[in-house]
Amino acid sequence: DAGVIQSPRHEVTEMGQEVTLRCKPISGHDYLFWYRQTMMRGLELLIYFNNNVPIDDSGMPEDRFSAKMPNASFSTLKIQPSEPRDSAVYFCASSLQAQETQYFGPGTRLLVL
Amino acid sequence: SQKIEQNSEALNIQEGKTATLTCNYTNYSPAYLQWYRQDPGRGPVFLLLIRENEKEKRKERLKVTFDTTLKQSLFHITASQPADSATYLCALGSNYQLIWGAGTKLIIKP
Numbered sequence: 001d002a003g004v005i006q007s008p009r010h011e012v013t014e015m016g017q018e019v020t021l022r023c024k025p026i027s028g029h030d031y032l033f034w035y036r037q038t039m040m041r042g043l044e045l046l047i048y049f050n051n052n053v054p055i056d057d058s059g060m061p062e063d064r065f066s067a068k069m070p071n072a073s074f075s076t077l078k079i080q081p082s083e084p085r086d087s088a089v090y091f092c093a094s095s096l097q098a099q100e101t102q103y104f105g106p107g108t109r110l111l112v113l
Numbered sequence: 114s115q116k117i118e119q120n121s122e123a124l125n126i127q128e129g130k131t132a133t134l135t136c137n138y139t140n141y142s143p144a145y146l147q148w149y150r151q152d153p154g155r156g157p158v159f160l161l162l163i164r165e166n167e168k169e170k171r172k173e174r175l176k177v178t179f180d181t182t183l184k185q186s187l188f189h190i191t192a193s194q195p196a197d198s199a200t201y202l203c204a205l206g207s208n209y210q211l212i213w214g215a216g217t218k219l220i221i222k223p
Contacts, residue, residue: 004156042213042214042215042216043157043202043213043216044213045210045211045213048210055209056209056210091156091157093156098209098210099144099145099206099209099211100162101147101159101162102157102159102211103159104156104157104158105156106154106155106156107154107155107156
């Protein structure tokens with residue numbers, strides 16, 4: 001398996017623009033997690049899905065953030081409109097079970113100017 | 114409030130020595146604890162998982178202990194090598210999620 005795939009790897013955008021981050025989990029994994037990592041706050045869970053259904057989105061910062069998982073092999077995290085404080089590395093991870101090993105993608109490094 | 118603490122400052126260890134990293138937590142009763150390694154520009158990579166009923170777990174040069182009374186986990190790397198230099202994150206299993214520590218940067222000097 002290729003592991004968790006994320007795209008794009010780097011994104012530079014201007015404040016106010018819409019940003020869409022994409023993730024393909026490992027095949028057969030029922031859980032998908034979106035994280036944000038910054039120097040100040042470390043690794044923060046934004047939202048996670050079980051069998052394509054959002055289970056807990058309490059970590060989503062505000063209404064500007066939304067996430068979808070239309071099928072078992074694809075998820076998106078959208079920020080609209082983006083702000084400079086959204087600059088961070090966004091990771092997608094997947095696992096077989098909620099409390100088991102999580103496999104992380106390479107991350108998307110987002111810079112909002 | 115719930116809190117996970119890892120050594121905030123970088124840990125410098127001489128090659129060949131044992132590196133010991135600490136993960137302390139408060140106000141949790143985790144069923145298990147995981148340790149991950151993260152290299153610059155990459156996502157965390159799983160290393161070891163230890164459950165609440167296990168005192169110690171080993172994998173090659175790695176050893177993890179879990180003391181639910183002290184609310185602490187120790188992560189040891191024996192015979193450390195410069196290639197072990199990375200940031201190490203602990204994560205507690207709580208309510209079907211992983212709660213992450215901020216990580217400790219480990220530097221192994223040749």
